[in-house]
Amino acid sequence: MIDNRDPLSRLKAALQVIDSQRKILSDSKSDEMLVRDLSAIVRYLNSMSISQASHILEKAHRRGHDQKKNQAEDFTQAYNLNLDDIQSIIDSENVTRGELESIAVGRFQVPKGSLRSIGNMEQLKMKVSTLVQNERSHQTISKLAGDHKYK
CATH class of the missing domain: 1.10.880 (Transcription Factor Skn-1; Chain P)
Incomplete structure (x- = not known):
């Protein structure tokens, strides 16, 4: 179970998904360079501190929220034209x-x-x-x- 309030827990869960995909690609003898690149990305992200993980995930969350808010404002403005x-x-x-x-x-x-x-x-x-x-x-x-x- 993922603790949605804990950014490090959310990051670890996302990394598990990425790593699972990397393993599938590796087992299927897919592009070797891609598998190595994914491994390097997983290692790098696993080394992040809680504050770094929080910064990345909160920034992504805010961006999605802001885009939805701006889109709703655009629709309202368009309705009034x-x-x-x-x-x-x-x-x-x-x-x-x-x-x-x-x-x-x-x-x-x-x-x-x-x-x-x-x-x-x-x-x-x-x-x-x-x-x-x-x-x-x-x-x-x-x-x-x-x-x-x-x-």
Whole structure:
């Protein structure tokens, strides 16, 4: 049983997994250099002090937590964008894939996993642009339907 509060215990558990993989590679007569490299890494990490292990594991934990927090903020910001702002972002030459994905997920509720199949930036820009056009169409239909209610 691993004590999740003890960084040295967590490090030792992770090292056991790495060492098990190293042994499997060694037994299967895999790349000898890879096996030696893994052995050296395991020896080095085994020699770490509690403070060094804690620093590495806490830094990794914080990074993952910060990324999730930033992603949630990006989704919230994207949700609040109007369609003209989104189109301006799409048309920008400096837009990143992450920004477009945040808009697709946060504003249009596109499942994040489905964006992986979109190969390049132009395809992703087209996808988000199509989502903008679809929403504009829905807004127009809703407005027209509201203007022509039964009297």
